[in-house]
Amino acid sequence: MSSDEDAQPGRGKILQRQKREIKALQEQKRIEAGKLISFAKAKRENKKIEARQEKRDLDEKFRVLEEELKAKHAAELENFESPDSPVSEAQTVNPEGFLEVEEGTRKSRLQKKKDLLAEIEKELREG
Numbered sequence: 001m002s003s004d005e006d007a008q009p010g011r012g013k014i015l016q017r018q019k020r021e022i023k024a025l026q027e028q029k030r031i032e033a034g035k036l037i038s039f040a041k042a043k044r045e046n047k048k049i050e051a052r053q054e055k056r057d058l059d060e061k062f063r064v065l066e067e068e069l070k071a072k073h074a075a076e077l078e079n080f081e082s083p084d085s086p087v088s089e090a091q092t093v094n095p096e097g098f099l100e101v102e103e104g105t106r107k108s109r110l111q112k113k114k115d116l117l118a119e120i121e122k123e124l125r126e127g
Helices: 003-007 011-035 039-044 048-080 106-126
Strands: none
Touching (some): 011 048
16 A cells, blocks of 8 residues: 555545535435425415425525535546546546446447457457
């Protein structure tokens, strides 16, 4: 182990932490939405419009928070990327921070994978 590895977590760990943060934000939204008055109760009390407006406000608040969090994550990943850790041409990073694999249908990707495995087996048999 080098001291560089101890100083900074890897890209995968950063992505895992970012996903946990987004999941925690969504869980917080769910909990706060549960505290709001239910639509059925609001209907009985003739407060349906107010209840729906509260729900819209809550959704908007958490949408903004999630966008800010995703922007922060994108900036964090940009700062992490360095020239000594290249990403292959087949893989790119989308704006949400997830690693994308080659384009194509599922069937074509499976076929490419089978072909690659067949080539490796052939090399092992010959070598």
